[in-house]
Amino acid sequence: MNSIARQAGAIVLTALAAINPQKSSAEGFTGSDFFQWNDDQQHGYVSAQLGMAVSISTRIKPELAECIAEVFYGDHGMSDKGFEIITARVHEFGDYHPSSVIVVVIENRCGTFN
Numbered sequence: 419m420n421s422i423a424r425q426a427g428a429i430v431l432t433a434l435a436a437i438n439p440q441k442s443s444a445e446g447f448t449g450s451d452f453f454q455w456n457d458d459q460q461h462g463y464v465s466a467q468l469g470m471a472v473s474i475s476t477r478i479k480p481e482l483a484e485c486i487a488e489v490f491y492g493d494h495g496m497s498d499k500g501f502e503i504i505t506a507r508v509h510e511f512g513d514y515h516p517s518s519v520i521v522v523v524i525e526n527r528c529g530t531f532n
Contacts, residue, residue: 449512449519464504465496467520475531485528503527 452460468490475482490500507523508516525531 447515449508449514449516452508452516453512460505461496461501463516464501464520467517468496468500468504468524471520471524479529479531482524482528482531486524489527490524 452463455463468486472483472486475486490503491497492500504520504523508519511519521531
């Protein structure tokens with residue numbers, strides 16, 4: 419996936435999140451709550467979070483964006499392996515907000531956003 423396609427996808431996901439706020443943005447949302455969702459909702463959430471991470475890192479640290487793409491994406495979006503990497507950690511740290519866990523997973527795999 420090229421960087422223009424990743425950026426475009428991230429922008430679309432960001433726009434959708436802005437016009438359709440999710441329970442996941444509510445205070446107190448945890449990994450345990452995340453696992454109450456169906457598979458499509460879980461995939462959509464993780465995909466949106468990864469898209470945001472790619473969008474941000476493309477602007478501030480392009481090598482981080484490339485690593486995220488290599489680790490978590492396949493030829494047609496988020497890979498099954500990428501999803502499993504994320505959800506295993508969200509499950510392990512079920513008392514924390516999934517977005518926080520996703521950032522930690524990305525930074526452990528690819529380096530910091532700083």
